[in-house]
Amino acid sequence: MVEVTETLSIGQVAERTGLSVHTLRFYEQEGIFVSPVRRGSTGRRLYSQDDVDWLTVCVILRASGMPLPALRRYTELVREGAGNEEERLALMREHHGRVTEQIGRLTQSLDLITFKVGVYEDLLDEARPAVAPGRQDQWAGDGAA
């Protein structure tokens, strides 16, 4: 196994992570990197595959709604190395709970939305075969769930 340790430019990292170069610099400023981003001779940032891997995790955590401060805290814990696994676990568990709740809320909301879609579909299906419309029941407009 050869350790290639290829270095990537900020543009390449942006491409592979889906983050913008702006965001990458911003994240760096926010302490969202486990180890300091290296620089080339001319001051340009050099990223490693590890950085990309870490960012990939970050993207998923952010996509699931983890706020930057929590992400920064998690990064700090990882940076500090072994010995703080309890706190990492607590952090992840809390996030897990929040995401689970959020999925629950969205699923519930989806019920109403599905219902509304059904109402309008029925309404339009009925209207199309030349049945007199004017069926303005409470659900179609603004009924509660």
Place this chain on the structure above:
Amino acid sequence: MVEVTETLSIGQVAERTGLSVHTLRFYEQEGIFVSPVRRGSTGRRLYSQDDVDWLTVCVILRASGMPLPALRRYTELVREGAGNEEERLALMREHHGRVTEQIGRLTQSLDLITFKVGVYEDLLDEARPAVAPGRQDQWAGDGAA
């Protein structure tokens, strides 16, 4: 059936919808009411049960991530009355799709989070029976999903 049509103060509506009084005034400004909010003799807002019902729907739509402009558009359509059900259906279908996607993304993210929780749990379980720690594998810290 007696039509009671009790009127509610902004504070009462805030209480029943979970929205703040600030937000209620803000939503009014933003056009998120189907019919203009009535006012009492001294200029205070008077809400009806219909208003509360509508707001309840709005809260659910907002909770599922519908942006205010879309919510405003939907409100406009309902305000205009029957005849625009196609557009309402389109709007709801689009939102349905987005919420479904979002649930999908969150569910996927949850996989990683669940995995991470598992990793830390295992790590701590192993460490507790006085086994030498120092097991710093790539997953525990920053491994990719």
Place this chain on the structure above:
DNA sequence: GTAGGAGCTGGAGTCGGCTCTAGGTCAACC
């Protein structure tokens, strides 16, 4: 009659998370 609390208005402020600008350096190609 006065103190407290709820409500009013218009407009400013906040927060999270980017996103962009200005003014530069540097490397590479034509």
Place this chain on the structure above:
DNA sequence: GGTTGACCTAGAGCCGACTCCAGCTCCTAC
């Protein structure tokens, strides 16, 4: 050797969705 184009910094700006403020009017209760 000139022109792209990617990159650099510090700092400003933006967006969505509230949230709060100042300064006022009412109503109710003591």
